[in-house]
Amino acid sequence: MTKGVRRGWFRRARQTSKPTDQTEVARLWTAHLRAHQSANHAVELTTQLLASTKRQQVLLDGALDLIRQAANRSPEIQDPIDQVAHNLDRLRLIALNVGLEGARLGDPAGHTLMNMADEVRSLTERANEAVQELRTALDDTLSLWNQAVHRTEETRHAHEALETQFGSLQTAADNTLQDIQPIGTHTRSLLDMDPHTAVALARVTEHAKELIQALGSLGDHARQDIIRSALGPTLHPLLRALLQIANPSKIKPIRE
Amino acid sequence: MPPCAGMVLDAGESWWFVSAQEAQWIAPAEPVLPVPGMVPPAIGLVLTEEQVATALQVGSAPASDMIMCMTQGGPVALFGARVVATGVFELTEGQVKFQNKSARLLDVRQLTFDIEAALWRAARLGEQERSE
Numbered sequence: 350m351t352k353g354v355r356r357g358w359f360r361r362a363r364q365t366s367k368p369t370d371q372t373e374v375a376r377l378w379t380a381h382l383r384a385h386q387s388a389n390h391a392v393e394l395t396t397q398l399l400a401s402t403k404r405q406q407v408l409l410d411g412a413l414d415l416i417r418q419a420a421n422r423s424p425e426i427q428d429p430i431d432q433v434a435h436n437l438d439r440l441r442l443i444a445l446n447v448g449l450e451g452a453r454l455g456d457p458a459g460h461t462l463m464n465m466a467d468e469v470r471s472l473t474e475r476a477n478e479a480v481q482e483l484r485t486a487l488d489d490t491l492s493l494w495n496q497a498v499h500r501t502e503e504t505r506h507a508h509e510a511l512e513t514q515f516g517s518l519q520t521a522a523d524n525t526l527q528d529i530q531p532i533g534t535h536t537r538s539l540l541d542m543d544p545h546t547a548v549a550l551a552r553v554t555e556h557a558k559e560l561i562q563a564l565g566s567l568g569d570h571a572r573q574d575i576i577r578s579a580l581g582p583t584l585h586p587l588l589r590a591l592l593q594i595a596n597p598s599k600i601k602p603i604r605e
Numbered sequence: 606m607p608p609c610a611g612m613v614l615d616a617g618e619s620w621w622f623v624s625a626q627e628a629q630w631i632a633p634a635e636p637v638l639p640v641p642g643m644v645p646p647a648i649g650l651v652l653t654e655e656q657v658a659t660a661l662q663v664g665s666a667p668a669s670d671m672i673m674c675m676t677q678g679g680p681v682a683l684f685g686a687r688v689v690a691t692g693v694f695e696l697t698e699g700q701v702k703f704q705n706k707s708a709r710l711l712d713v714r715q716l717t718f719d720i721e722a723a724l725w726r727a728a729r730l731g732e733q734e735r736s737e
Contacts, residue, residue, distance in 0.1 A: 438633075442670060445612070445631045448691030452610035453625040455693065459610075463692050 375551025378544035381533050388526040395519035402512045409508060413501045420494040426487055434480045437473045444469035609696040613703045614672070614686035616664020620708035621686060622694065622701045627674040627713045631688055634671045644723040646716070651682045658682040661716065678717045 444466045451462030537543060567576060610625035632653055637660045639649040651660045651671065658673065658680035665685055672683040694701035699710045 438669065442631050442633065445670075445688050445691050449610075449612060449625055449628060449630065452612075452692045455608075455610060459693075466691065 372551050372554060374540055374542065374547045375554075377536060378547045379551075381529070381536060382544060385526070385529050385533065388522060388529050391522035392519065392526055395515060395522050399512065399515045399519055402508065402515055406505070406508055406512065409501065409505050413498065413505060416494060416497050416501060420491065420498055423487070423491050423494075427484075430480060430483055430487065434477065434484075437476050437480065441470055441473040441477075444473060608693045609701070610693050611701075612672070612691045613689045613694070613701065613708045614664070614683070614711070615666050615689045616686040617666040618664065620689070620703070620706050621663060621711040622696070622708040623672060623674065623683070623711050623713065627676060629673045629675050629680075631670050631672055634669055634684065635682075637684065642724070642727065644720055644727065647720045648684065653682065656680050659717065659720075660684055661713075661720075663711065674713045676714045676717050678714075678721060681713055681717055683711075683713070 448463050448466030448470065451459035451464075451466055453459065454462065533544070540547070609622075611623050612625070612628055612631075614621040614623060635651045635653050637649040637651050640647075643649060646662045647659055648662045649660050651658050653671075653673065659678075660671075660682050662685045663683050666687045668685060668687040670688060672686065672688065674681045674683060690703055694703065696710065700707045701710075702708075
């Protein structure tokens with residue numbers, strides 16, 4: 350290396366007593382880039398989560414309204430049932446009174462009346478039992494509806510808490526993203542290098558190491574002329590490029 | 606004894622039989638107006654079909670009906686009993702058999718007489734106490 354012509358990375362490497370490791374710099378930038386991408390992804394995800402939570406909240410509200418409407422319509426079913434029960438009771442009384450009149454008339458005049466009264470009375474009793482079963486079923490259904498309302502309300506409250514937590518998460522993700530950005534700025538000013546250059550340099554370093562390792566693996570037994578003829582077309586431009594980097598004023602740039 | 610027309614009542618602890626001569630009709634129970642000084646089983650008065658009837662508690666069954674009877678003393682309404690059956694029954698030794706149960710004859714007329722007598726006795730006792 351010659352004095353006065355070195356720029357950028359080479360000069361910095363010579364001036365500092367402890368040369369900066371390109372790989373470490375590249376790792377730093379890669380980590381930064383990944384952190385930036387992850388923070389961005391987190392912000393996007395939390396935004397989507399928040400949106401879907403709000404959509405679910407609307408759906409839950411709709412379901413809650415429907416269940417409440419269903420529960421509130423119970424009087425519309427209960428009132429007719431009560432009316433039927435009342436009418437059946439009246440019918441039972443009529444049957445009893447008809448039976449009494451039939452009994453008063455005695456046999457055979459009142460026989461038909463008594464039979465009819467018995468039949469009507471037994472029918473009303475059976476109908477009353479059915480009405481009672483209907484009432485029990487309705488009460489059970491109402492109880493289930495009320496439980497459904499209660500549980501849906503609980504779910505809604507839990508959902509609200511979840512929404513708040515997602516909101517906090519989104520704020521945290523936003524803050525992380527905002528905090529990562531100055532890290533990049535400070536690193537750039539400290540290292541006097543942009544992340545893409547650092548990553549590219551790291552890659553070059555890695556490839557160079559691999560090349561040296563591969564050349565070493567050829568060993569001494571391989572014929573030099575074969576190596577030259579095989580690797581020459583590839584290594585010759587590489588050597589020129591390396592010389593160009595080392596001494597740009599003396600070597601013409603590679604044009605391909 | 607010849608067959609007797611009437612109705613069988615379930616009064617909770619016991620069953621009663623009321624003849625059709627006394628029982629007139631069955632009606633939904635009306636609210637009873639309590640009257641001070643009435644002697645049980647009389648519990649008050651009840652207004653039905655534009656008639657004022659004496660309300661008698663003849664049992665403890667939960668019943669939504671009252672049995673209207675007509676006696677020489679006037680209309681009487683029976684409470685606390687549920688009509689189980691109406692028809693013609695064999696009345697033997699003051700009771701009828703229905704569904705393997707015995708229903709004793711409820712003499713409403715006698716019951717009202719007893720109540721009236723008790724009321725008179727109470728009134729006389731009161732007069733005596735006042736005179737002393």
